[in-house]
Amino acid sequence: MLRINFTPDDLARTRIAATWGPLGETFCALTTMQQPQGRALFGGWRQRVHSVSAARTHPASALFHEAFLDLFTVTGASASIEEGIEALRAARAEHLHAELVGAAQNHAHYFRSTEQWAGAAWGDIAHDRADRNELLVYLQDSHRAAVAPYWPRILPRLQAEQTSHARTLAEYGVEGMLDRLPPGFRWRSPTLEVGRGKHIRTVELAGRGLLLIPSAFYQTRPMAYTSPTDDQAPVLLFLPVIRSVTDAATLLTTPEGGLDKALSALLGRTRAHTLDAIGDGPCTTGQLAERIRASLPTASEQATVLRRAGLVTTTRHGSAVMHTLTPLGHALLTGQHL
Template structure:
């Protein structure tokens, strides 16, 4: 039993990572509906509840069965490593109405009474209008629930991709899948990735490869999905989600601040996970130009390394910087 991805020779070369603000919006809406997903997101929930109360999210919730199909046209797999919400929602709005009708039906039948409900019948009667209204509602949910927190979320997702990309480079697919989620099993003898599930489903990748996508809001689950013609996709919980909403650790150690200067030391200490200039500027409340200048000095001094991911350049501390940023022990 389980959800099986079968790799062919070409698929082994076509695994790629991406992140999706549209997917995070969908799953943020689902978190509001699912108490078992809320443990790590309580600070966000306290802010999001007020914003969510001003939205009528019931049409989206109707298409989120406890188990079963979620409409693929509402969350198409991203085409590049780092896409914007605007790019993604444009693809949703461009969905073919007749294909969307069947997609909606497959989702509605997974919830008893949903297809026969007034909202379900309205979607079936005019799928073009349903596509427009669901896209509009998703955009409002993005603006209210996710966009204000996107720099923090994006930093988490980019750091996860950087970590697992290195794991893939060092140990191959077996090492990669072994560390993504406890429900995943890689069977090297058959080149098959299995998600442990009570039901059985088989998907041959057929040369499309597998899209790997970290998510903050999908925790604690791992999700495999998309039927043809969509690219097969695996969505897994991002590393570090438990600390996503925690406050910064505090000012840099005093000795380090005297050595580097207070602001430059704060920039270095803020890099607990790899991050971009924009994310650090948002985190520290500084101008991006100021952060960029300090990053350049720290990089030249051998305290940082950088790596490009999509449109972003991520900075990460070197072993020397890790030693310098160790927190001072508490006074006795």
């Protein structure tokens, strides 16, 4: 059981986010992929991912066993997989080193001593550039197999979860929201209890506040994530949104080939692929070109056609433009009705 103790300042600083982004969900997916529980919910998804990817067998997967390594607080939230990957690529060595040392101390059964953290699970992503680059490639490949095919359905579900909790927060206050969290969360003022079990871990928020984050793939034992380099950053706590077989069937299935063929017939194969790529998350034209493996002019042309059809919206951010699905584009991509 995890017990999180609040002060009045912590209640004032408690917030609900929509998502930590595609990379955050990839971290969670890599952990859930290795867990024996949840076969009814995640068994089919695990088999599909395993059939097309080395995500579960690559040596780097050891970093994510039982949420071994907390990279959430290193990268921060990100709107796209590319943004998250670049944040991890640019992370300072001392920040990653601190996470690795903390992981060694918190998972002592992996080590003879905490000094053996370097390379104990896999590689030295703090100081070895080649190891870090290999990890980045592994994460991109894992995202492509484990998260991207389902992201167009997952993201609206996470956003709806945030909206629901935010509405409760506005109507009943922070304690009312905490009291109405899903099964598995129990509010006993001033403590939030998560999970069950004889072993109790206690977290003192101590004025930092709590950031609740809905997640489709977070299924590990309850854990609160704190930054090793910023003692004022809020503590992160993930809220699983896949809580039933129905949730899993809704979020962890992809449109059947009939929908894919219909989209290709309607839009053309390249534009259908472009729409699907933008559905992975907002992206610049350069990022879109990488996703569809096309030139910049081709990516720009395809995005323009989709924008004129009302399926994509494009906004300028400095010298770049950002492409995002419209509700119509999302509905078309997922086969939903408006």
